[in-house]
Amino acid sequence: MKTHLPLFIDVRGRKIVIFGGGAVGKRKASLFSQYADVTVVSKDFIKEFQHLKNKVTLIESGEITEELIESYVKDAFLVVPSTNNRDLNEAIERLAKEHGALVNRVDKVSEVIVPSVIHRGSITIAISTDALSPALSRYMRKRVEEVITPEFGMMAKLQNEMREILKKEITSQHERKRILLCILNDETIWLALGESYEKAHSLSMSYIS
Known part of the structure; x- marks a missing residue:
């Protein structure tokens, strides 16, 4: 049986919470802020987040405790643990699932995989390798872009x-x-x-x- 169903979901008005203020968190925030309400929680943020400060809510917190995590994931639709601490990412995933949120991990395969996407007006093409090779997904996207103009x-x-x-x-x-x-x-x-x-x-x- 296949594990991941390709699916387009209307997430307007839904809450997406990202933990991690590094390059990966910024990339995720840039993507998701085009579709939903995004909150990013981190001890600190790379300077590139300044370009997103009017599009996402940035929460700077000294320590990411379980109480803090729960306060943000309890009403989230999707949670993205993207810190550089694997144990912390595990805790975020566990608490998010306990509150019924979907989880997109960046350090391992999880229940939500974000595909490589091509937009051509109202046409959207999503490419995924089930997280086996992000590099191959990007390569395939470039090849498809040459055909689907x-x-x-x-x-x-x-x-x-x-x-x-x-x-x-x-x-x-x-x-x-x-x-x-x-x-x-x-x-x-x-x-x-x-x-x-x-x-x-x-x-x-x-x-x-």
Whole structure:
């Protein structure tokens, strides 16, 4: 049986707590702050965190005790132990799970694995090796980025807009599907997307008129 299910989750308004103010914690905070409310707890922070001070909540604490950990993980959706102390990371994971939070460890495989991600407009591609080789994930991402160009994101937008137009203009679902496939397979339209979205849209409209 496979262990990790690839899944996209809406985390807007949810709380993510990161323990550790080093480079790994900063990288995690940069990523998660794009999607959720992020709090970072640490004895100290590298200077790069200053770029995130308006995006995340930074809590500087002298000693990371179990009482302190519990106070932050008790209402968290996801907890990320990213300190340089493995025993402390173990304690954070244990307490987070006791309070029902998911855990993403950075020093070993855990129940949550953060994939390498490619964004192309509304298209998102996630790549994971089940934490066996982060370097391979990054390499694969670069290779995929060479194939899945920004035009793919523009095509997704174009397909959506054309589908809405076709619903108003053509009653036959079969015919609407045929036209959308023609647009998708039209090399001229793909080339036009490389120049401007408007040009590609105009060419697509010729399939209706």
